[in-house]
Amino acid sequence: MKIGLTYDLQDWYLARGYTLEETAEFDRVDTIEGIESALTSLGHETERVGNAFELVEALAAGRRWDMVFNIAEGLHGPGREALVPALLDAYRIPYTFSDPLVLALTLDKAACKHVVRDLGLPTPDFTVVREPADLAAVRLPFPLFAKPCTEGTGKGISGASRVETPEALREICLDLLSRFRQPVLVETYLPGREFTVGLAGTGSRARSLGCMEVVFLERAEAGAYTYLNKKDFENRVEYRPARCADARAAEELALAAWRGLGCRDAGRIDIRLDADGRPSFIEVNPLAGINPIISDLVILCGMNTISYQDLIGMIMDSARERLAGSPAC
Template identity: 50%
Template sequence: MLYIKANNESFLTESHRVMGLLIGLCYDLKADYLKAGFSAAEVMEFDDEETIIGLEDALFQLGHQVERIGNGRALARRLAKGDRWDLVFNIAEGIKGRSREAQVPAVCELFAQPYTFSDPLTCALTLDKALAKRVVRDRGLPTAPFEVVSTLEEAAAVSLPMPLFLKPVAEGSSKGVTGRSLVKEREELVAVCRELLKQFHQPVLVETFLPGKEVTVGIIGNGSTARVVGVTEIFFTDKAEFAAFTTLEKGKKMEGNRERIFYRQVTDEEPLAAQARQLALVAYYTLSCRDVARLDLRCDAAGVLYFLEMNPLPGLNPVFSPLPIMAEWAGLSYVKLIDEIVESAWERYKCPNSSPRR
């Protein structure tokens, strides 16, 4: 696979770009689940029609045939019936369970169907924030001290010093993150844990609060070709619902948050950029991510970056998702971003012995 350099940006030459694939789109459409009776809170991670149309248009412009598949159950039915695609472009989140993001990759592997993005193990591991933090911590990467609380007795016994930050251990799109997530008093800790345990029916991640800057980092590629697309700092206005913290894991709330949250490109000349790039790439390899991912980092009071969480299925809304925004700032159009994702996945199947790790 040939890469050339222009304005510090790597990209595939047109003559080496794969074209003419039959690509199936696998996704969870928010409107479908709302019609089926799910609540807005249950489907906040899912995609809008705008995202699906954006992906279709980009893939059509790249010369591919595109067929909508739908959610994981629709994919399983089609594969069992004998349908196949050159590549499944998967952005499906799944509806229930901490392994829900692994469901579509697992079904694809069961039927030997090529697909984009990380495998079932990485998708399941990274959705459970505590498990992901243990893996990167064992690699020697900095992450805030944390405990996992499953009962009120465990909440009362938390030994970490205040202030603390609380959120469900396996949710996305900032679900469960509110103004009460930042806990400064021991009495608050048990009360907030009680609320989260009751609402989300899963353990609560309790971690030391990091008061510094928060950045999100986009990475694309595999092995030696993996590179950072951009580093972006997240800011909050005085209208922010929960000032000074968020993960914006999918960027799905940005449409309604434009008056509350905004982004700033961290330039290569800033020391924060080099620190973020290095930590992000090592975390990407450590968690065996593939094709593309976006991860969140946050600084302590001294300005040292710590790993927060990894998202191997980053939002791809062409208007407000963080990854396309930072790609555009780096000179990578939305169409080109999708092109590189497809190329990265296709190369893995052409070279099956290649590894996402360095």
């Protein structure tokens, strides 16, 4: 099978003047090399395509593939993760991972939480601050947690994100509104253990790949998986395999959310426990990082004896299964 690879290479954007923070979600060359190597080992032929700009040029030139392995995050707007899949849908080229609707929904953390709540699944109470005047209407009890609505990789999350007073909430919201030019999600802060759950498959075939606890070390910014904690995870964070009752409850919730949201093929869901030890949905990453060494999903798989090639194989198997089962999937 001829597989096209779509991705956003960090170096491509840095060379065009974008900052490290703006490109924090984008991939390094070794990620693309790792995927390429795994797909080749599985018997596929690969072709590097690149980002949405390069995909447009390739499609206009008449290049086509049996399937596209898509990890392109996009750069601008709340629908940026949906752009490449939408282009591929227009040309009827099948691809891995979720469709444009799911990717647009899940990138918007507030919109996603509305759906999760409507599914009857627990998620922290929340509100959205779209402009400074909205702060007067926040009625949630403190402590609260504030973060940009449509960012990933911990962007906009810092030690100041957990707030105890209206003054601190106003300060962080005004800062985020100014820096990121997008709404701010304000939700009840959960003080319990933090887990991330790996998932593979689609619909009734979806399954957990395991659960990993994120433990913050002494050097970490307290209370959250912040941008700096993720960037310097070797010194600030410890990842622990989790197979206890709390982990099993987290996996059950993650699987229900994954199926309810319509996510496909593979990804991660973050779960946190409340003050009473009950799990709550925090957010989902349907385009989880898959760097062979440093990505959370890959680390989690390694803890559960799932090799990198096995993970890539599971993603391809899921995509083929759903495509064989229904032309609409």
